Amino acid sequence: xxxxxxxxxxxxxxxxxxxxxxxxxxxxxxxxxxxxxxxxxxxxxxxxxxxxxxxxxxxxxxxxxxxxxxxxxxxxxxx
Numbered sequence: 001x002x003x004x005x006x007x008x009x010x011x012x013x014x015x016x017x018x019x020x021x022x023x024x025x026x027x028x029x030x031x032x033x034x035x036x037x038x039x040x041x042x043x044x045x046x047x048x049x050x051x052x053x054x055x056x057x058x059x060x061x062x063x064x065x066x067x068x069x070x071x072x073x074x075x076x077x078x079x
Contacts, residue, residue, distance in 0.1 A: 045069055 007015065039047075045054075049069035058065040 046069060052069050053066045054069050055064050056067045056069075057063075058067055
């Protein structure tokens with residue numbers, strides 16, 4: 001009787017195919033990450049708008065207000 005962690009010889013091609021598919025997808029992800037390398041939106045806001053007032057979410061029950069671009073990322077979820 002075959003246990004949970006044992007493989008039969010018929011499972012080897014399926015496991016090999018799954019491993020190859022996972023390797024191919026990781027190579028494709030790495031290639032796209034390298035080809036389309038760009039900054040995250042929050043990094044662009046900090047760089048482009050440092051010291052500038054922008055309209056953004058001010059916090060719970062405060063809605064949107066004019067805030068400094070660098071302060072917007074410092075607001076944490078109060079829960």
